[in-house]
Amino acid sequence: MTADVVGTPDNTAVRTALWRALHTQVDEPPHVLEDVLGARLAQDDDGWRERGDMVPGDSRGKRATIVGRARLTEDLVAEAASRGVDQYVVLGAGLDTYAQRHPDSGVTVFEIDQPETQEWKRGRLVELGYGIPESLRLVPVDFEAHDDWWERLQAAGFDASRPAVVSWLGVTMYLTEEATSATLKQVASLPSGSALILTYFRHLEDLRPEDVHIRRISREGARRAGTPFVSFYKPDAMAELARQAGFADTEHVSAAGLADRYFAGRSDGLRPYSGEEILIATV
Numbered sequence: 172m173t174a175d176v177v178g179t180p181d182n183t184a185v186r187t188a189l190w191r192a193l194h195t196q197v198d199e200p201p202h203v204l205e206d207v208l209g210a211r212l213a214q215d216d217d218g219w220r221e222r223g224d225m226v227p228g229d230s231r232g233k234r235a236t237i238v239g240r241a242r243l244t245e246d247l248v249a250e251a252a253s254r255g256v257d258q259y260v261v262l263g264a265g266l267d268t269y270a271q272r273h274p275d276s277g278v279t280v281f282e283i284d285q286p287e288t289q290e291w292k293r294g295r296l297v298e299l300g301y302g303i304p305e306s307l308r309l310v311p312v313d314f315e316a317h318d319d320w321w322e323r324l325q326a327a328g329f330d331a332s333r334p335a336v337v338s339w340l341g342v343t344m345y346l347t348e349e350a351t352s353a354t355l356k357q358v359a360s361l362p363s364g365s366a367l368i369l370t371y372f373r374h375l376e377d378l379r380p381e382d383v384h385i386r387r388i389s390r391e392g393a394r395r396a397g398t399p400f401v402s403f404y405k406p407d408a409m410a411e412l413a414r415q416a417g418f419a420d421t422e423h424v425s426a427a428g429l430a431d432r433y434f435a436g437r438s439d440g441l442r443p444y445s446g447e448e449i450l451i452a453t454v
Contacts, residue, residue: 180288182396183341184265185213186224190234191241193220197227199439204238204245208268212295232385232444239429239443244338244368245269247451251336252278256364258335260324262354263342266292270307279306281329283320286311321357334364334454341447344372344400345393351402352412355452359417365454367418370447374403379445386446406448413452424449 188209195202210219219225248259248269257278261267264282282289289311296303303309308327312320325331337358343351358367375386393399404412410421424432429449430442 180213180266180291181398183398184288187237187341188213188266188268189219189222189225190230190237193225193227193230194234194238196220198234198441199437202238203235203433204242206238206241206268206272208271209266211299212266212268212292231441232382233389235434235441236426236429236443236447239433240340240370240447240449242433243424243429243449244340245273247366247368248278248336248338249276251334251364251366252276254364256334256336258329258333260329260335260337262320262337262339270304271296271301274304274306276306279308279328281308281310281324281327283310283312283324285315286313331361334362336365337361337367339367339369341370343369343404344402345398346402348402348412352416355413355416355418359413359452359454361454363419363454367413367450367452369450369452371404371409371450372400372402373446373448374405377405377445382444382446385444406450409448409450413450418452418454420453422451422453424451 188206191204191206192210195205195207213219224230258281259269259278260281260283261269262283264284265288267282270280270282282292284292289309293303293309308329310320310323310327312318312323314320321331329335339354355367358365372386375383378386390400406423406425410423413421425448426443426445434442
């Protein structure tokens with residue numbers, strides 16, 4: 172595999188994995204998240220550092236957002252596991268590596284993604300010697316063919332009568348509000364003790380001035396890739412959407428709030444960019 176032939180995963184999934192690895196290489200410790208495995212899955216060599224979207228200075232804000240939201244998600248999973256919640260669903264898993272980095276968590280991880288991506292990832296995990304443990308279920312769902320992801324998930328062994336944590340990161344901006352609501356309602360049908368963590372994009376006018384160019388560049392890249400951004404939300408609107416779907420409580424974690432949690436006191440000034448925010452909804 173060469174530096175510019177990545178394979179089946181889409182560019183967004185690859186870029187996310189590489190930014191997570193880049194954080195450990197160019198940002199000062201303490202690192203918010205230690206994850207270099209995703210980069211190993213995506214690339215066999217160090218040529219990825221030459222990619223235009225891996226320039227350390229240019230990617231700082233987005234890189235911080237990526238590692239910050241992942242850390243928050245994994246802390247949520249750990250907290251739920253301490254209460255006995257042992258199911259974790261990753262919607263749009265891409266090159267997520269939680270299962271490999273936390274093999275003794277006691278949590279069964281259900282990764283949902285397109286069939287081609289899942290088959291490719293299965294092969295890479297075997298090739299790298301990780302294999303597919305019983306605690307990891309790769310759930311192929313052909314969204315373009317309107318597969319029922321909830322049905323596929325349960326067929327893979329997920330127990331909808333028991334609580335779970337569901338993560339849904341970096342997806343809602345590509346979906347209509349109706350499609351997002353449908354997924355919210357499905358997850359809200361889980362029993363008490365379940366939680367959903369998702370990210371969403373703020374409107375352009377809500378961004379810090381220094382972050383506007385980041386959004387414009389990413390918006391143009393998404394358009395060229397044929398996956399344009401279609402939905403933007405204010406925090407109150409996203410929280411209301413979750414409540415209407417059936418969630419009992421919601422928590423808004425702003426970019427500034429994420430910075431306070433994981434980036435306070437850093438000497439390098441690394442902090443998340445202001446275009447993406449987080450909702451934690453509980454049943």
